[in-house]
Each structure stands twice: as structure tokens, then as C-alpha cells.
Amino acid sequence: MKTHKETPEFALINQYFKQLTTPRQDVVLGIGDDAALLQVSEQSLLVVSVDTMVSGVHFFEDVSAEALGHKALAVNLSDMAAMGAEPSWATLALTLPEVDEQWIAGFCRGFAELANRFNVSLVGGDTTRGPLSLTVQIHGMVAKDQAMRRDGAQVGDDIYVTGTLGDAAMGLRLLESTQAFTAAQQKLVDRLERPQPRVEAGIALRNLAHSAIDLSDGLLADLGHVLKQSGVGASLQLEKLPLSTELLSVMGDKMDWSRVVSGGDDYELCLTMPADRLGDVAAVARAQSLPITRIGRIEADPGLRCFEKPGKPWYPPELGFDHFSSD
Ligand code: ADP
Numbered sequence: 001m002k003t004h005k006e007t008p009e010f011a012l013i014n015q016y017f018k019q020l021t022t023p024r025q026d027v028v029l030g031i032g033d034d035a036a037l038l039q040v041s042e043q044s045l046l047v048v049s050v051d052t053m054v055s056g057v058h059f060f061e062d063v064s065a066e067a068l069g070h071k072a073l074a075v076n077l078s079d080m081a082a083m084g085a086e087p088s089w090a091t092l093a094l095t096l097p098e099v100d101e102q103w104i105a106g107f108c109r110g111f112a113e114l115a116n117r118f119n120v121s122l123v124g125g126d127t128t129r130g131p132l133s134l135t136v137q138i139h140g141m142v143a144k145d146q147a148m149r150r151d152g153a154q155v156g157d158d159i160y161v162t163g164t165l166g167d168a169a170m171g172l173r174l175l176e177s178t179q180a181f182t183a184a185q186q187k188l189v190d191r192l193e194r195p196q197p198r199v200e201a202g203i204a205l206r207n208l209a210h211s212a213i214d215l216s217d218g219l220l221a222d223l224g225h226v227l228k229q230s231g232v233g234a235s236l237q238l239e240k241l242p243l244s245t246e247l248l249s250v251m252g253d254k255m256d257w258s259r260v261v262s263g264g265d266d267y268e269l270c271l272t273m274p275a276d277r278l279g280d281v282a283a284v285a286r287a288q289s290l291p292i293t294r295i296g297r298i299e300a301d302p303g304l305r306c307f308e309k310p311g312k313p314w315y316p317p318e319l320g321f322d323h324f325s326s327d
Pocket residue numbers: 013017030031032033034035036091092093094122123124125126127
């Protein structure tokens with residue numbers, strides 16, 4: 001039987017989600033009806049992506065709700081960045097074991113801070129009971145011929161990455177092994193829990209790049225997707241990889257390349273660009289105060305070749321040469 005009393009779920013939606021993000025003009029109808037009505041521009045392609053985070057799989061159960069709210073949106077914004085898209089709308093499917101209002105308020109703070117930073121409106125979602133799981137679907141827009149794809153890398157392109165690599169993987173290791181953190185260690189943990197999506201860099205570089213991908217599974221695996229889909233190979237110079245002072249200080253003199261190139265959760269961009277755009281790339285890096293570092297080159301010979309120094313090859317221990325160099 002239906003009553004006119006608000007259900008707890010409805011109250012929750014009204015209290016926390018309805019006004020969570022700043023409204024946009026292109027949201028004709030947002031939260032509250034059976035579906036949202038969104039005005040899509042005629043000049044652009046709609047760019048859509050979805051990511052799910054499951055407790056115990058993608059995050060530790062005791063992580064702060066605010067950090068989770070941030071990360072659930074950040075990993076989706078990173079997909080927009082990799083396409084060169086401007087993010088616009090999000091939907092949020094929340095599965096919660098119980099209604100813990102303090103937790104929900106924290107989650108909303110983390111989500112809203114990032115959404116409002118990138119002018120993203122939360123336009124709908126679903127709220128259900130069950131084991132903790134968060135799904136965000138993100139929508140964005142990009143002019144018809146400006147999207148960056150994984151299949152566009154060309155022989156002779158330089159390979160670049162934004163930011164620094166390996167911090168989040170070290171942060172994960174620290175969370176698993178350490179109780180109290182030094183300032184440097186805490187920064188690495190923050191890189192894991194609060195990735196900064198490179199949306200502005202994606203937009204600024206989309207007319208320079210031939211291809212792009214965001215780094216969620218580690219440089220080798222993700223660059224591998226670009227190489228395969230583009231039908232090319234590459235060589236990487238490990239000594240050029242951008243490493244943070246925090247990572248270097250925590251790692252000490254034991255340089256562990258395999259963690260840097262195989263560790264996940266960097267959420268940086270890896271892009272390939274024609275060699276003659278070096279100056280333009282440097283200008284974007286300066287304008288955004290974001291390192292954008294040249295780390296290798298696209299080659300015709302399939303497979304990925306790593307060098308510790310020029311002429312000194314390096315093979316990742318866990319992958320083995322065979323899987324690594326070709327297929
Ligand atoms: P329905 O039963 O028609 O699916 P719901 O009761 O699930 O509707 O949701 C009511 C409204 O609240 C819808 O507009 C829906 O998009 C929105 N909504 C539900 N849960 C969330 C959430 N977690 N975040 C944002 N919007 C939500």
C-alpha cells in the first residue's frame with residue numbers, strides 16, 4: 001500500500017543529493033523525477049563513462065567517507081580528461097549497508113567539492129541497501145573532431161605523462177604496512193585516496209595529442225592498450241620517469257622500477273604527441289604548473305621496450321620478457 005509519507009530513502013535524497021552540486025543551465029530537469037532531462041549541444045559529442053568502486057576490492061572499509069566521495073568522482077573525471085572532454089553531468093548509484101548520516105554527509109562533502117571545482121551537476125542516481133558499493137556515471141562533451149582516443153598513436157610520436165608516477169602504489173603499500181605516517185608518507189597516501197583528475201591538461205592538450213589514456217592500472221599495462229589499439233610499439237626511458245620527492249625519499253636508494261611502471265591508481269594522463277610539438281607541450285605545462293614529461297617514443301616495431309639507461313634494457317620481473325616484448 002502506498003502512503004504519502006516520505007520514505008527514508010526519499011528524505012535522504014532530498015536532504016543530501018538534491019542540492020549537492022551547483023546547477024547548470026543545460027540541466028532542464030535534475031533530481032526528483034523518474035529521469036533527468038539534459039540539453040545536449042549540437043556541435044559536440046556526448047562522452048559517457050561509468051566506474052564502480054566496491055568495498056574491500058577498490059578501497060579499505062575504514063577509508064574516510066570524504067575521501068571516497070572524492071575518489072568515486074575523480075576516477076570518472078579522469079576518464080573525461082583522457083578523452084579531452086569537458087565534464088558536465090554525473091549520476092550516482094549508492095549501495096549502503098545502513099543509513100549512517102554522518103558517513104553520507106562526509107561522502108557528499110568530498111563529492112561536491114570536486115564536482116563544483118569542475119562545474120559538474122549531479123542530476124540523478126539510485127540509493128539501495130546492500131554491501132557498500134559506489135557507481136558514478138559521468139557525462140561530458142567534446143567537439144566532434146577533438147576527442148583523444150587510444151587508437152591514434154603514430155610512429156615518431158613522443159610519449160608524455162603528466163604529474164608523477166608510482167606515488168599511489170607506494171601509498172597503498174604504506175597503508176597496508178604502516179600505522180603512523182611521516183609527512184612524506186602521508187602525501188603518498190593522499191595521492192592514492194585523493195587523485196587529482198587532469199581535466200584541464202586533457203582539454204589543453206587535445207589539439208596537440210594523437211592519442212591519450214589515463215593511468216589507472218599502471219603505465220606498462222595502460223600504454224600497452226594504446227600500442228595495441230594503434231598498431232605500433234614503443235621504447236621507454238625509465239630514467240626520465242617523473243618521480244616525486246616524497247616517493248624518492250620513501251624509496252631510499254633502492255630504485256624499484258617495477259612498482260613505478262606497474263603500480264595502479266596514478267590517474268595521470270599518458271599522451272602521444274608529434275615530436276615537433278615539444279614547445280607547445282612545455283607551454284601547457286608552465287601555464288598549468290603541472291609537470292608534463294617526455295618519457296619515450298612510439299616506434300613501428302610492435303611491443304614495449306624499456307631502458308634503464310640508453311642501451312641498457314630492463315625487463316619487468318613479474319611480466320617476463322615473452323609477454324612483455326610482443327604479441
Ligand atoms: P525511481 O524509483 O523512479 O527510480 P528513486 O526514488 O530511485 O526514483 O529516485 C528519485 C530521484 O532521486 C530520481 O530523480 C533519482 O535520480 C534521484 N536519486 C536517487 N538516489 C540518488 C543518489 N544517490 N544521488 C543522486 N540522485 C539520486
